[in-house]
Structure formats: structure tokens, C-alpha cells
Amino acid sequence: MTDTSLAPASSTPGSRSRSLLELDPHTKKRNAAEARFRVYGIVAIGIGLFFLVALLYSILSNGLTAFYQTSVTLEVPLVQTEIDAAEKSVVKTSKYRDMIAAVLVQKMEQAGVATSMKSKELLQILSAGAPGTLRDHVLSHPEQIGTTATFDFLASSRVDGYLKGRVTRAALAEDKNLSAAHLDIIDQLVEKGIVEKGFNWNFIFGSDASDSRPEQAGIGVSMIGSLFMMLVVLVLSLPIGVAASIYLEEFAPKNRWTDLIEVNISNLAAVPSIVFGILGLSAFIQFAHLPQSAPLVGGLVLTLMTLPTIIISTRASLKSVPPSIRDAALGIGASKMQSVFHHVLPLAMPGILTGTIIGLAQALGETAPLLLIGMVGFIASEFPDGVFDGFLAPNSAMPAQIYEWAKRADPAFYERAWGGIIILLVFLMIMNIVAIILRRRFERRW
């Protein structure tokens, strides 16, 4: 028990005269190893956090611009005779295009922007969807005919990209959609306040647009698709998951069958999501002939994927309700079923809801199985009419829409994809915060 008896064991012979306060080389080495080991740990955490920051930085720096969109403000006189003529022609938007072109040329003259470009070439500044916008407005507001209406037409994606710094003059050399001469005009129009950037509501609430019109693409329709899918997941996976966990936790006898089910569930939780996609494709679409790309089918597949997560967390929260609660209920004459449904389940509910929300958040971000059931391509183009259509009409989901944009050739879609990710992450963040608040506020420690 004395220090002297330990001293020979810890120091080499011959260093006996050394003071305990002076470190010998061996101890120094050991301490250095200790310090190094500590640094490794800090570096590892640093690397992890660095990646997190890098990821968030690249999402925000690339995606925030999607929320702003360049538009051109023009006052278009709506003349009855011109509109009649336009509605009579075969390609209806072409006359509207001429109307816009005339206004654009006039506006530029007024602003003192000189150009030798023909009006058709000049129109490449605007989105190809501008005539359609004008026509839709005229048809839905016939009372405005005869007056002059002010429009914010979307600028084409190249112009938008130029103002956001994505498109350079050098890059336009081989571009047939826009030339450097256009950019000179744009610079002047920006000075005059005719071309402006505004908040892009259409991105949040609009529908997807075809390959050639990235400036019109929005995530709104696929958001609705995700919403309907999450409804299916919630309505199916919560009751089924809770019922299964109640059985396994409270009623199941300890035998081989119960073991089988339990092993099964923990394995299902680790099956790759793409395999669930294959199951959905062959069971729901090939066999049961449910419609392809429907949110209902997506919801069913995601339900099967989410069930294990919900069952595992529900069982944990059922387990955390102390047995005394059950015993007390049984003691005053409740049946086993009554004790579970009237006492244990309500007490476990906050935990169950937390688990469900986290499961839903996982399902919301899942992409791979949705691709297999056909939620890919240009399908989120129209809002569903009505609830029934919302479940059965082809639609995309937010992550599938992001994938779709990431795949397209025009780099203008990448900005949309990053922007879509911001929206997706905002939803996930809200869900997780709700889960955390639920847990903090209602979870009891027994």
C-alpha cells in the first residue's frame, strides 16, 4: 500500500534516483500517446461536423437562389380585336407572342435601350411560357379587355441564370437560346428597373414544367403528392403498428412464433428500401393492378417500410410504462384488454406519437422505392382535382421530384433541385422539432 513498493514496477532500473515529479521518457511517451489519442477523437468529431457544415453550406448556397426569380414587367394593352384574332388562329399563343413582342419593343424604345435585334430574337429574353401566361390571364379575366394590364413575365432561365451569376458571357458563345448581345440589353433593362428579381412563389406552389422551361418549374404539385402519401402512411401504419406492438408486448406468449415475428421485424427494418420498391411494383402494380405512379401505391409501399420503425419505438414506449399500472388496473377488476387500452396505451401515447413522427419523417425523404413504382419523369404537371384524384392520379413526391430535376440536362434545374431540398429539409426539421417537443413535454420518467 505504499508508494515505494510501486516505484520499481513503474520505472526502469537505474532511474531509481529520479524524482516522481520528473517524467521519465517512458511516461512521456505514454502521455504523448494519450494526448494523440484524444486528438484523434476530436479530429473525428471535427470531420463529422465539417461534413455537416459543408453539406448545409452547399445546400443553402446553391438552393436559396431558387426562391428568387427574374421577371420582366410589361404593360400589355388588351385590345378586343387582337384577342379575337388570336383566339381564332390555329396556334393560339403565337399571336399573343406577337402582342408581347410589340410591347417589349415599345418599352425598350421608351426606356432608350437601342438594339438592332428583331422582335422574335428579342423575345428570347422572356420565358417560352409568357404567351401562355398572357392568354390564361385574358381568358380568366375577360372584364379587363379594353384596359391595359401589368404583367410580370418570367424571364428565360438563361437571363435568370445570368443575373444570379450562374450563366457567364463566355458560356453563351455556343448557346442558341441566348447571346451575349441579349445580356447587354438585360444590363440596361435592369438599370431601368424593367427586369427585376422577386420572390418566387411559383417555385413553392407551382407545378413542374417541361425540360425546356426550368424557370416555370415548381414543387407545389409534388408537395401535394407527398402530402397524400403521408396521409396513407399515417392512417395505415399508426393503427397497424400500434396494434402489432400491443400484441407483441402485452399478449404474445413466449414461443417460437413470437420469436419469428420479432426477428422478422428487426430484419425488415434493415432491408434496403429499393427492395420494398420491388415488392410494391410486383405486388401492388403487377398483381393487384393499382394505378402506376399513384400516391396511394407510394403510401402503401412506404407504410410497409415505416411499420418496423413504428413497431420498434412503440414497443419501447409500452415497455417503459411500469408494471404497477397494469397490476393496479387488474387489481380493481379490469380485464387484461381493458388495462392495456384504458391505462397503458394512453400513458405510452407521447412516446408512440414521437416514434410515428420520426417514422413519417423517414418516409417523407425516401426516394428509391418511389422510382420503381413509376414516380419518375415529368408527371407532377397538374394539381389533382379532388381528394379521390389526389390518391389515384399520377403524381410525384418531393424527393422524387428533386431526383427528376437532378437528372435533367439544363443546369438551371440543379438550382431547383437544391431549392427543393431546402423545402424538404424544412418539413423534416419541423417534424423532428415537434417530435422533440412532444417528448420533452409529455414523456414521463417513472
Add this chain to the structure above:
Amino acid sequence: MALSLLLLCLLALSALAYVLARGKAFKSAGGDIRLLHSLPGYYGWNGALTVALPSLVVLVLWLGIQPAVIDNSVASMISDHAAGESNVGLVMSDVRRIADGLDLAVESGAMTEDYAGSIHADLTDVRGRLGSLGVALGSEVTQEKMRAAQAYRSMTATGNWMRTGVVLLLAFVGLAISYRRADKDFRARNFVEQVVKGILISAALIAILTTVGIVFSLIFNTVEFFKLYPATDFFFGTTWTPSFGGGSDLGILPLMWATLYISFIALAVAVPVGLFAAIYLSEYAGSTVRSVAKPLLEVLAGIPTIVYGLFALLTVGPLLVEAFGEGGILGLGWMKGGTAVMTAGLVMGIMLIPFVSSLSDDIINAVPQAMRDGSLGLGATHSETVKQVILPAALPGIVGAILLAASRAIGETMIVVLGAGAAARLSLNPFDAMTTVTAKIVSQLTGDADFASPEALVAFALGMTLFVITLGLNIFALYIVRKYREQYD
């Protein structure tokens, strides 16, 4: 009767049964609740469940089976020479579209029901007429397809009528039975609880059913694939060149190689970082550092894989090209494009860091404190304790965690779809673009190929391989983790 109306009917009938059964039981006790065996609500539930449950089960089964039965019998109507040029699946989808078109035509009043049932394709321009209603048909409507479509429609109509009849009959029988049974001596609570327990059991069985569904859907289509393509060529073929015109080489080896290569790189990133992070967090960090760093690391686990995919494609890929590509900073010229094994592996590694770290954290924390105290008491430094006592004790669990991470990496889809490239090749260079099993499942099944061609069916064989590998890894890992946990409990 429309499905929604039928469901409403069922709902109304069960509500009626609830009220009737409850009322009758109450009356039989003379209004004295003490004479009832169970609480009055149980009598009502007894009624509602007897009405709703059997009819709902039958309805669901019917909905699942009817289309398959009708498809089979209509498919047998189509002669071989009609199917000869294409195949039965394609013809059937045509038939279904014609039938839908006729439905639409009748609904919109463009045709009468009789006319739609007797219309003759050789005499009328059906395609033009349906086209004017907005139903686009791919190929010309032959009389044979027309007959099949009409048979399809009439069988569906009959089926729907029978469905309504059977379901409603069952509901009424249930109503009668439960009404007769409702009596003050009837053990309503026991009955209801038995039924509820049955419902609970069937919910638990859905997990089994899912597994069975996965296995069956994989096996059936895989067997189908091996009928068209020899299994040895699939498992040992070294080239992957699918062409939808036929004559494609579908060897899994290049895909498997890329899958394992990417997983290896991912683990090489995730395991050291995750493990050291876990060790630091559980052994060194104070409670404040822990409470900040741990949730932040776990944020990485909550980010959807599509985000990592985009990160690989648009951020990490171009950065790597700048470093390792031709004319890059390092002047190596190893990398030709942004998508490569390295890109996908690196990003997947980032995704797996929190997975490895939180699993290892749990396992390290499960090592009893007495072992640490013993080691520290003998004069070992903290790091020596970790290296020589805690890690050996936790090793089986950590190996289990790494295996689980590996199974994750092998099954990961979006990162490799976006980040790894599309060409299959056997190469040692980690900066080459390669493609994996999961990426090919996606590309083979999202094309326009029909499901009978080996080029589409191969996806199921790939899925089967993937399922078997990940399942094996998972079972092995869970076995190790579980076995280890029992040691210290």
C-alpha cells in the same frame, strides 16, 4: 354499386347494429345495468364488429383477387397469333385501355351501354371515336381485342355486382346474428376482446406477410428470368451490356464489384471517423460537448439520401475532378468525370458516420464501469484503457455495427444512382465511373421495357441477390450484437 357507396352502407349498417344490439341487451335486462354481463357498450361493439369485420375482409380479398381472375380468363381468350408479334402482357394492357375507353364513352354519354357492348371493331373506327374522348390507343383496335375488351367489361361489371351482393348479404347476416345474440347473459366483453385480440394478431402478422411478399415477388420473377437467361451466365458473367433489342450480356460481377468497392470506400471513411467520434464522446467528452456534438452528428443520419445523392453529383464530384482530374490541382489526370466510385463512396461514408458512431457509442457505454475502473486503478492511461480493455470487450458489438453499416452501404440506392455513374466496368481505379446493383435495379425497372423481357426481369434477380446478401449480413450482425449484449446483462 360504387366502392365508396358500399363502404358507406357498411358503416351505416354497423352503426345500426351497434344501436340495435345495445338496445336489445339493455331491454333484456329490464333497463337495469347491473343485470348485464358486460358494460352496454360491449353489446353494441359486438353488433358492429359482427357486421363490419367479415364483410370488410371479404371485400378486401375480393378487390385483390377479382382483377387477377378476370385478367387470366380474358388473357386466355387472346389467341397465340394475336399475341405472336408482341406478347400477352402488352395486348392485355391494350385491352384494358380499350375497356376503360368504353367505360368513359358510356359515362360521358357518347355511347349507349348496349352499343358499347356490341360495337364491332371491323365496322367502326373505334380508335378515332375513343380518341375524340381523350383516350389515346397505341395500336389499331382489332376485332379480337375488341371482343376481349367487351368480355373484360362485362366480367368486371358482373364481378362488381356480385361483390356488392355478397358483401351486403354478409353484413345483414351479421346484423341478424348479433341482434339475436344480444342478451343480458351473453358474454359480450369476452367476445369483443377475443375479436380485438384477433385484430392485434393479424396486425403483427403483417410483418411476416411483408417478408413473404418480398420473397415471393423476388423468387417468382427471378425464376422467370432464369428461364430466359442462364443462371451461370448471370452469376459468373463479367460483362453487363443490356440492350432492349435482345442479345444482351447480363453478368452481375461488374455490378457486384462496384457495389463492394463503393461500400469498402464508404466504410473506410465511416468506420475510423465514427469509431473515434464514439470513443471520444463516450470516454472523454464532458456532458456539454456530448449534448451538442452527438445530436449534431445525428442530424447527418436524418438527412434523406436524395440530398446526399445531389451533394455527390453536384458538389463532391466536381471538387474531386478539380483535384484529381485532368488539368486539376494535383495534375494527376486520374478522373474523367464527376461521377465515380470515389465520389459515391466518400459521400456514402459521410452518411454512415452517425450510424457507426451511435451504434458504437451504445456498445461502448454498455461495457461495465468496473472494467474501466480496474484498468485505470492499475495505472493504465485513459487511452490504454480504451485500447486494451474497452475495445476488446466491445469488439463483437462493434463488428456487428460495422456489418450493419456494410449492409446499409450495399443496399443504398440514391447516392450511387446519382454519384457513381452509369457504365458497368471492372476496374481497380477508384476514380472511374462504375455502376452498382441497386443503380441497375432502378434503371432496368424505370425504362419502358415490358416486364416479360430478360432486360427488365434481371432487376428482380439483382434484387434477390441484394436481398440475400443484406439479409445474411443483418442476421449475422444482429446475432453477434445480441450474443454480446447478453454477456454483461
